[in-house]
Amino acid sequence: MKRxxxxxxxxxxxxxxxxxxxxxMPREGTPKSIAKTEFSTExxxxxxxxxxxKPHYHGSQEHATVRKYLVSELEKLGLQTQTQExxxxxxxxxxxxxxxxxxxxxxxxxxxxxxxLLSHYDSALVPSPGxxxxxxxxxxxxxxxxxxxxxxxxxxxxxxxxxTDAEEIGLDGAxxxxxxxxxxKDVGLVLNFEARGSGGPSNMILETNGGNEKLVKAFIKANPxxxxxxSLMYSVYKMLPNDTDSTIFRENGDIPSYFxxxxxxxxxxxxANDTIENLDIETLQHQGSYLLPLLHYFADADLxxxxxxxxxxxxxxxxxxxxSFPFLWILPLLLVATVLFGILIFYGFKKEKITGKGIAxxxxxxxxxxVACGLIGFFGWKLLLAIYPQYNEVQHGFKYNGHAYVxxxxxxxxxxxxxxxxxxxxxxxxxxxYVAPLIFWVLINVAVFVILKGAAYFxxxxxxxxxxxxxxxxxxxxxxxxxxxxxxxxxxxxxxLIQFFPVGLxxxxxxxxxxxxxxxxxxxxxxxxxxxxxxLLSILCFLFAFGFFMEAHFTSDFSETxxxxxxxxxxxxxxxxxxxxxxxxxxLDDWTKGYLGEKPxxxxxxxxxxxxxxYNTGYTYAxxxxxxxxxxxxxxxxxxxxxNNRKEVTFTIIPKRNINxxxxxxxxxxxxxxxxxxxxxxxxxxxxxxxxxxxxxLLLRYWVNNNDSLEVSFTxxxxxxxxxxxxxxxxxxxxxxxxxxxxxxxxxxxKPFVVTDAIVIKRTFAVDKLPTFKKDSLTF
Numbered sequence: 001m002k003r004x005x006x007x008x009x010x011x012x013x014x015x016x017x018x019x020x021x022x023x024x025m026p027r028e029g030t031p032k033s034i035a036k037t038e039f040s041t042e043x044x045x046x047x048x049x050x051x052x053x054k055p056h057y058h059g060s061q062e063h064a065t066v067r068k069y070l071v072s073e074l075e076k077l078g079l080q081t082q083t084q085e086x087x088x089x090x091x092x093x094x095x096x097x098x099x100x101x102x103x104x105x106x107x108x109x110x111x112x113x114x115x116x117l118l119s120h121y122d123s124a125l126v127p128s129p130g131x132x133x134x135x136x137x138x139x140x141x142x143x144x145x146x147x148x149x150x151x152x153x154x155x156x157x158x159x160x161x162x163x164t165d166a167e168e169i170g171l172d173g174a175x176x177x178x179x180x181x182x183x184x185k186d187v188g189l190v191l192n193f194e195a196r197g198s199g200g201p202s203n204m205i206l207e208t209n210g211g212n213e214k215l216v217k218a219f220i221k222a223n224p225x226x227x228x229x230x231s232l233m234y235s236v237y238k239m240l241p242n243d244t245d246s247t248i249f250r251e252n253g254d255i256p257s258y259f260x261x262x263x264x265x266x267x268x269x270x271x272a273n274d275t276i277e278n279l280d281i282e283t284l285q286h287q288g289s290y291l292l293p294l295l296h297y298f299a300d301a302d303l304x305x306x307x308x309x310x311x312x313x314x315x316x317x318x319x320x321x322x323x324s325f326p327f328l329w330i331l332p333l334l335l336v337a338t339v340l341f342g343i344l345i346f347y348g349f350k351k352e353k354i355t356g357k358g359i360a361x362x363x364x365x366x367x368x369x370x371v372a373c374g375l376i377g378f379f380g381w382k383l384l385l386a387i388y389p390q391y392n393e394v395q396h397g398f399k400y401n402g403h404a405y406v407x408x409x410x411x412x413x414x415x416x417x418x419x420x421x422x423x424x425x426x427x428x429x430x431x432x433x434y435v436a437p438l439i440f441w442v443l444i445n446v447a448v449f450v451i452l453k454g455a456a457y458f459x460x461x462x463x464x465x466x467x468x469x470x471x472x473x474x475x476x477x478x479x480x481x482x483x484x485x486x487x488x489x490x491x492x493x494x495x496x497l498i499q500f501f502p503v504g505l506x507x508x509x510x511x512x513x514x515x516x517x518x519x520x521x522x523x524x525x526x527x528x529x530x531x532x533x534x535x536l537l538s539i540l541c542f543l544f545a546f547g548f549f550m551e552a553h554f555t556s557d558f559s560e561t562x563x564x565x566x567x568x569x570x571x572x573x574x575x576x577x578x579x580x581x582x583x584x585x586x587x588l589d590d591w592t593k594g595y596l597g598e599k600p601x602x603x604x605x606x607x608x609x610x611x612x613x614x615y616n617t618g619y620t621y622a623x624x625x626x627x628x629x630x631x632x633x634x635x636x637x638x639x640x641x642x643x644n645n646r647k648e649v650t651f652t653i654i655p656k657r658n659i660n661x662x663x664x665x666x667x668x669x670x671x672x673x674x675x676x677x678x679x680x681x682x683x684x685x686x687x688x689x690x691x692x693x694x695x696x697x698l699l700l701r702y703w704v705n706n707n708d709s710l711e712v713s714f715t716x717x718x719x720x721x722x723x724x725x726x727x728x729x730x731x732x733x734x735x736x737x738x739x740x741x742x743x744x745x746x747x748x749x750x751k752p753f754v755v756t757d758a759i760v761i762k763r764t765f766a767v768d769k770l771p772t773f774k775k776d777s778l779t780f
Contacts (some may be wrong), residue, residue, distance in 0.1 A: 005588050007526055009480035016488055020495040021316040025203040025226050026289055026671025027279035036150040039288030041281055044139040047073065051121070051138060052131035052276050058097060058122045058166045059660055059705040059732075066114075070102050070138065070163055077145055079104035079161065081351075084181055085402035086686055088172040089680030093509055094691075097703040098172035099165035103181065104147075106159040113188025113303035114158035117291070118245055118257075123268040123661075125731070126752045131276045132262075132283075133269060139162060148295050151366060156300035158186060158495075169703050174248035178205030184253055191294055192246045193287055194260035196271070201279035202230035202287050202502070205237050207246040208256040211308040215256055218306065222297035222324045224290050227322050230315040230499075235454025253306075256306055258289050263504050264434055266398040270752040273563070279508045310691020315457040317480050318492055323457070331455040334445050335460050339441060341718070344469050348431055353473045358432025365420035366436040369518045372420075373413040377511030380409065382749070393565055393587055394755050395600045395617075397506020400562040404552035406502050409510040411545035413451040413517040416526070430529035431472035431586055437522025438465055442520075447750070461490035468526040489522040538744030563749040566592050568741070568754035569609060570625060570733055574632055574763045579625040580607065584617050585752050591744055596623040608665070608727060608762060618755055628738045629655040631730055637770045639713075646673060650713040659704050661729035661755065664712070665697040668720055672716040679703065684704040721768035728761040 029041030050069050056062040069082070074081040083103040089096040102121065108114070117135030123130025139160060148155075160183055164173030179182050190207075204227065212234070219229070221545035246257035262283050268274050316322035348354030381442050384405070385391055390397055399405070425433045441462050448455045454649065468486045471478045494516060501512040521528065531537065558564035566589055569582040581595040582603065588596060607619065639650035654660065672690040675682040679702055682690045691699065702710055716722060734741050734757050750756050 005480050006531055006533075010483045010531075011489065012481065012484045013487070013527065016484070017495045018492045019318055019490045020412075024228050024316075024496065025286040027281050027340065029285045030288075035735075037286070039143055039292045041285045041288065042142040044284060044288065045276065045281075046605075047139045047142055048131060048135050048276055048279075052129040052274075053130055055127045056121070056123045056242055057125045057128075057242075057660075058169055058703055059101070060731075063122060065166075067100060067102060067275075073142055074102070074104040074161060075225060077142075077149065079106050085751050086176055086180060087678050087680050088166070088170075088175050089677055089682070090170060090172075090175075092681040093170060093701075094698055095168055095170050095172075095520060095701045095703075096544070097166050098682060098708060099176050100175055100705070100707040101165050101181075102161075102163040102569070103159040103177065103183065104513045105183065105286050107159040108155040108299070110156040112157055114160045114183070114186045115155075115185050115263045115295075115298045115303060116190040116249075116255075117145070117295070118164070118190050118192040119194070120164040120173060120245060122165050122168050123530060124168050124752065125755060126270055126750050126751070127270070127272055127731075127757065128270055128274045129276075130274055130475055131254045131279045132195040132274050134167070134194055136195055136284055136287060136403070140193050140284070140291055141709075142252060144288060144291040144295055147292055148299070153296070153299070156279075157188070157301070157303055159299060160187065166703070170244060171245055171248050173610055174245035175252065178248050178253040186421065187249070187255050187376060188256055189306060189522055190249050190259075190665040191291060191298070192244060192257050193291070194244055194259055194261040196261055196263045196269050197260075197266040197392065198264075198268040198278045199283050200262050201228045202260045202262040202283065202290065203233060203254040204260050206234050206248045206256070209245075209250055209254055211310040211312075213257070213308040213310040213312045215308075216312045216314045216324050217296075217506055218297070218301065219258065220295045220324065223321070224293050224487040226286055226289050227316045229322070230457070231311075231454035232315070232457070233454075235452050237323075252689045260356045262286070262670050266503065267394065267396045267400050268286070268403070269396060271565070272715070274747040290757065298502060303673075304653045311453070313454065313456045315493065317489070318684075321563055327453055327456070330449050330453055330459075333459050334442075334449055337445070337459055337466065338442055340466050341438060344466060344473065345435065348469070348473045351473055352411045353427070353429060353431045353476075354435065355432050358428040359435045360429050361425050362433035362436040365417070366440070366518070366522060368424075369413075369417040369521070370515060372416055373518050374511060374516040376412065377409055377514030379404075381508050381510055384490050387762070389589060390556070390558065390564070393487035393585065395486075395509065395565065395751070398503055399507050401473060401552040401555040402502060402507045403499075404508060404592070406499055406513055408545050408552060409514050409549040410498060410517050411548060413514045414521065415538045415541035415545060417518050417521050418541060421528070422534035422538065426534065429472075430525060431469060433529055434465075434472060434525045437519070438462070438469065439523060440519065440522065442467065451536050457493065461487075461493060464489050465523050472526060474737050478526070479529075480527055480530060481566075487524050487527060488521060494520045526654045552744055554704045556686070558747045563747055564589060565751035566748050567751040567754060568592060568595060568733065569619070569756060569758055569760055570628070571760045572628065572630060572737070572762065573606065574761060576606060577627075579627050580604070581623045582607070583621050584619060584751055584756070586620055591742070591748055594742065595625070596621055603765045608663075608725070616708045630738060630761055631642065632763050633726065635765060635770060637680060637767070638711075640767060640770075646717055647714045647719070647722075648713075648715045649722070650711065651770070652765065653710045653712070655704065655707050655709065655728065657728075657730060658707055658726045658732065660758075661762065662700075662702045662704055662710055663727040663729070664700040664702070664710070665725040665727075666699050666722060667693050668697050670718065671716065672700075673698070675718060676712075678708075721766045724764040725762065725764040725766060728763075729755055730759045731755070731757060732758050733757045
């Protein structure tokens with residue numbers, strides 16, 4: 001009977017772990033035949049077919065095609081629809097572009113603040129169809145609006161749709177709307193839909209300048225079916241440099257947001273694999289399951305009164321959906337738990353169910369497990385990178401076989417922990433052995449109170465653990481089924497977290513998964529501590545670990561579904577009359593070797609590695625390339641004069657071919673009294689000059705829309721000639737008539753987060769040496 005109870009308890013533990021994941025999101029999409037007032041995944045996918053046919057990055061022809069389609073769809077819904085465009089220049093990042101936002105409005109019956117439904121319609125610059133990022137957000141909004149209108153309701157608040165442009169190159173469409181659109185002042189709340197992968201549950205994260213109390217309470221009242229949200233993620237997010245369009249609404253407009261993003265299958269993010277086929281249907285349904293109830297709720301809610309000074313702890317829980325409590329409770333709860341823990345230890349000593357020797361022996365396997373598993377997680381991943389160097393070519397933190405590695409490290413940690421507890425604490429009373437992990441969990445909650453208050457819900461499993469300790473003291477052989485039920489909160493809270501850290505922060509975070517596995521095991525000691533077959537479980541866990549390692553090994557190479565990212569640039573230096581093939585890759589493959597050869601050279605120092613990279617990646621190899629006849633830009637000199645001992649110059653760079661990006665440089669020693677680009681003025685720094693403290697020669701990175709020209713105006717006190725260098729980028733290497741580039745094999749794709757498959761032309765010119773013609777122009 002004891003064995004049956006033990007086996008049943010283990011099965012329930014496994015069932016609770018499974019349900020902790022199962023309950024996070026819908027298990028299937030919804031058909032078109034569903035009631036018209038409901039969100040239909042099938043309908044949303046039909047619209048996504050129009051949006052994610054091809055890459056539609058800012059300024060591309062497909063970008064304009066998608067914009068035209070979205071304007072038409074919003075007009076079909078009967079919304080007042082318009083586009084907003086204008087130059088956005090940011091002095092700090094030295095970037096500029098001309099976003100074209102799509103904005104639409106559904107008039108409400110009241111006079112309060114409006115509700116913004118937000119997503120962006122530009123895809124990543126690398127050839128990426130953008131099905132998830134953020135085509136999924138666009139169609140979630142369109143389909144939810146259709147379903148809302150089908151209900152026949154009239155909103156009390158205005159509903160404003162904002163499909164921003166240029167999100168992928170600096171959140172500039174959001175800046176343009178918040179800073180310049182007259183509707184921005186009417187906004188009380190934003191619902192933003194995003195993606196950093198192609199699957200998994202969508203997480204809700206808040207953006208607010210004040211406390212989150214009213215936002216948390218409103219979200220709970222809106223009652224979405226599958227809330228996935230925690231103040232831990234909220235606290236971590238605020239500590240990271242990650243920004244979304246919601247950040248702009250908060251920083252520039254003091255407008256709070258909920259934003260919803262899914263992050264699993266992160267290896268598809270910003271790649272050619274961000275396709276409709278790779279987007280999980282359940283994930284798209286999850287986005288819809290958020291927006292439709294939130295739309296119904298906030299369409300009529302008071303959006304004028306969402307500010308608060310108080311912060312709340314919150315977390316999703318199966319069956320209860322969401323629980324929350326104020327930050328003010330954190331310290332009292334911690335003190336109560338500490339006092340109760342002390343009382344229980346005293347009580348246990350009095351009842352002779354807890355002994356000093358037993359507590360000491362309980363620390364041995366727990367500390368050894370923490371240290372051993374932590375070291376294995378940390379150095380194990382480094383060893384894997386040495387064994388499989390191809391992983392370094394995948395710039396995403398989470399690798400193609402990342403899930404198999406998470407499972408490998410988790411099962412290996414369990415195997416080690418089970419072995420150590422059998423070896424060092426098998427004969428000690430479970431109550432005594434349980435003290436060590438409870439002490440650690442109390443200390444963790446002390447650290448949470450000091451450093452990361454959003455994780456304060458960690459105290460809840462501690463209270464259930466204290467209840468388990470009380471039962472262990474009262475009963476020599478308690479019901480294992482009861483012990484499992486008391487461990488359920490720990491399993492619900494921490495099982496998904498064990499997977500989340502490497503998925504969300506990169507595979508190297510398996511070290512956190514290993515440590516959390518041991519910590520969670522510690523809370524489950526009232527169950528596992530009574531198992532007499534720990535050795536068998538340890539062996540089984542090791543075998544599972546080995547199986548997952550072999551799965552990872554056999555999927556470690558590149559294939560048609562796990563493509564190797566690679567890159568190729570054609571770089572022509574007009575100053576030196578030299579042309580090169582360039583790459584960012586460390587491991588060349590047959591395709592790149594076809595251009596760079598078997599023995600490429602290092603990158604010549606005169607080549608400007610300034611195309612930009614999320615990971616500050618520079619060119620790695622170069623090879624001489626054939627000279628191609630490519631028409632460079634034209635310069636029109638409009639003004640060159642001296643006024644009050646200051647040189648004032650205005651010139652315009654006019655592209656003579658279709659380009660997507662233009663970078664401008666001047667020697668870092670040059671000080672500008674003023675500097676503007678297309679009328680956008682750069683701000684002066686603490687030196688009293690524009691870019692007086694710049695460490696690089698870069699003046700501007702300009703993403704071009706519709707082949708716009710670039711007008712540069714500056715004043716300087718220097719009497720020396722000012723020289724500029726310009727780099728023109730066109731993202732058309734693969735289909736440019738001047739080249740015959742072979743198509744990539746199916747097991748390769750363009751490298752994300754860098755400018756690749758591009759033609760780059762470099763040209764340097766000195767303003768003083770520009771001949772003055774009647775039209776003040778010169779064509780190179």
